[in-house]
Amino acid sequence: MVLNTLFYTIIGILLLQFLLETLLKSLNAKRYNDPIPEELDDVFDKEAYQKAQEYKKTNHRFGILRSSFSLVLTLVFLIFGGFEWVDRLVRQVTEAPIGMALLFFGTILLGSSLLTLPFSYYATFYIEDKFGFNKATKSLFFIDQLKTWIMSLIIGAAILPLVMLFYRWAGQHFWIYAWSLIAVFSILMNLFYSKLIVPLFNKQSPLGEGTLKNDIEHYAQKVGFDLKNIFVIDGSKRSTKANAYFSGFGKEKRVTLYDTLISDLEEKEIVAVLAHEVGHYKRKHIVFNMLLSLVLTALTLFVLSLFINNPQVSLAIGVTRPSFHAALVGFAILYSPISELTGLFMNHLSRTFEYQADTYAKDTHGADALVSSLKKLSKNNLSNLTPHPAYVFAYYSHPPLIDRIRNLQRSKKTTDTRIPTS
Structure with a gap:
């Protein structure tokens, strides 16, 4: 196995991301026993508060274990030539680029899903069950998993070959056509998600x-x-x-x-x-989010087009023969720090939109009912009422409950009886 500088860069990225995530989780966990803000002292009674504390601590410990396992699994796969082994395996079946890519990603995704399945099972039938949340049967759980795998394979098998065909036809400019394909797919999914996908899992x-x-x-x-x-x-x-x-x-x-x-x-x-x-x-949040997501997708695909022909990107994951599918994996990891930064921006924007939607609800329906609903939902979900600001900044797509309530109570409902219509 030939190792290059990018290989060690990937190792460094994975370790740094794990350490940063663990640090933020630990900071957040230290806030579990902080006093509840005065505005939220009616959310939990003593018994419910103790239950919420235990739920948060249990999920924290389990989350550290789960992320540690994922890190070790990925590092072992990289260091001991796991990607090279899968690559050789699929080349024994076919040398066609599209066929190799489909088998390569199918094998890795299926193997990863099977290895992490016990964690999902434990989270559902031990943690969620222990705290009274889980209502799923074991048969429903496994059927859901199977449906998810099949759906992922179908979508992947439909999109990946087209992207590779664009690459072979348009060269470095393939990203424009790949982006157009993903844009159409995203719009259709937004339009018909409830009609096409939801019925597969729910009535x-x-x-x-x-x-x-x-x-x-x-x-x-x-x-x-x-x-x-x-x-x-x-x-x-x-x-x-x-x-x-x-x-x-x-x-x-x-x-x-x-x-x-x-x-x-x-x-x-x-x-x-x-x-x-x-x-x-x-407030046009749905349209704006979709447009922004498409812009970020275009940026990602454009940067990919600049590096997809560099054999070092393929070799960075430990394979000995460069390929489109190996380069995709290497690029995904190398690009992940940029994805983390764009994720921070998207979360900040999402929290801003949540404040705006809350304000709209306050102005058109009143604040009291929304405040009481948010408190009830937080109590029933055993939510964290005292999250660490750094953890909120990194991971929260919705503002903490206390910030939402303070936003709603910041000013009384305007006496203007007109209702906003746009």
């Missing part, structure tokens, strides 16, 4: 007639929001944790409420959660 039903639907429709009409698709998803078959999300745009837009959300919150609180989701739509 969705239109929200039934009643006061909740009437309240939601009344609110939507008040703010000038055309909402005809309100669905309830059976999230309770896997977990007691509650959620709601907005997907699609135009005629395909829909709001999906978890059945656990409906059972946990009062109707006015559910409408407040919906108002928050409408705020995202009204």
